[in-house]
Amino acid sequence: DAGVIQSPRHEVTEMGQEVTLRCKPISGHDYLFWYRQTMMRGLELLIYFNNNVPIDDSGMPEDRFSAKMPNASFSTLKIQPSEPRDSAVYFCASSLGIQKAFFGQGTRLTVV
Amino acid sequence: EDQVTQSPEALRLQEGESSSLNCSYTVSGLRGLFWYRQDPGKGPEFLFTLYSAGEEKEKERLKATLTKKESFLHITAPKPEDSATYLCAANSGNTGKLIFGQGTTLQVKP
Numbered sequence: 001d002a003g004v005i006q007s008p009r010h011e012v013t014e015m016g017q018e019v020t021l022r023c024k025p026i027s028g029h030d031y032l033f034w035y036r037q038t039m040m041r042g043l044e045l046l047i048y049f050n051n052n053v054p055i056d057d058s059g060m061p062e063d064r065f066s067a068k069m070p071n072a073s074f075s076t077l078k079i080q081p082s083e084p085r086d087s088a089v090y091f092c093a094s095s096l097g098i099q100k101a102f103f104g105q106g107t108r109l110t111v112v
Numbered sequence: 113e114d115q116v117t118q119s120p121e122a123l124r125l126q127e128g129e130s131s132s133l134n135c136s137y138t139v140s141g142l143r144g145l146f147w148y149r150q151d152p153g154k155g156p157e158f159l160f161t162l163y164s165a166g167e168e169k170e171k172e173r174l175k176a177t178l179t180k181k182e183s184f185l186h187i188t189a190p191k192p193e194d195s196a197t198y199l200c201a202a203n204s205g206n207t208g209k210l211i212f213g214q215g216t217t218l219q220v221k222p
Contacts, residue, residue: 004155033210043156043199043212056209091155093210098143098203101210103155 004104006092012110018080021107024073025094033101034067034077035091043091049075082111114139114204118213125190125220133185133216135200144203145183146210147176149196156199159185190220 005024013019025032033048047057052069060067064083069075079086087110095101117136125131137145144163148156160169162178169176173194175186185198200213 035212042214045209045211048209093155100146100158100161102158103148105155 004092004094004102006090006104006107008107009105010108010110012112013082015083015111016081017111018078019082019086019109019111021077021090021092021109023075023077023092023104025075025092026102027073029094029096029102030072031095031097031101032069032075033093033095034075035093037089037091037106046077079109082109084111087111114202114209114211116200116202116211116213118198118200118216120216121214122217123219125187125218127191127220127222128189130186130188130190132187133198133200133218135183135185135213136181137183137200137202138181139202139204139211141205142202143205145178146201146203147183147185148199148201150199150215151196159198187218190218192220192222194218195220 007022030051034046035043037043046059047067049069065079067077089106089108091103091106093101093103115138119134144161146161147159149159150156160176165180167178173188177184197215197217199215201210
């Protein structure tokens, strides 16, 4: 398996623009997580899905953030409108049950 | 509130100088304690899972241990290639929610 695949790897956008991050989890995994990593706050869990259903989105910073998982092989995290404080590395991870999670390489987002 | 705290934030060792990293956790219904390694510009890479107090896991120069309140990652005779950030995470309850600590950045000098 190719592992968790995220795209794009880098994204630079202007404040106010919409940003969409994409994730393909490992085939067969039933949990999918979206994390944000910054120097100040470390790895923060934004939202996670179980069998494509959002279970806990309490980590989503505000209404500008939304996530979807239309099927077992694809998920998106959208920020609209984007702000400079959203600049961070966003990671997607997947796992089979309550076991070790496998992480993608991340998307480095810069909002100018 | 579920929480995971790691110490120290940063650690500098000479090659061959053994040490330990600490991870303290307070989570409801711990379902697993995980250690990850993260290299710059990459995603966290899984190292170990511990499920119950007293359990130990080993991999090369690394050994992870677990008590009811904390976990330790022992590094024996480290090499420069062990330099990385080590992250600890606790799985809370039945939900599969992984809560991470802030990490310990380890630098091993030759």
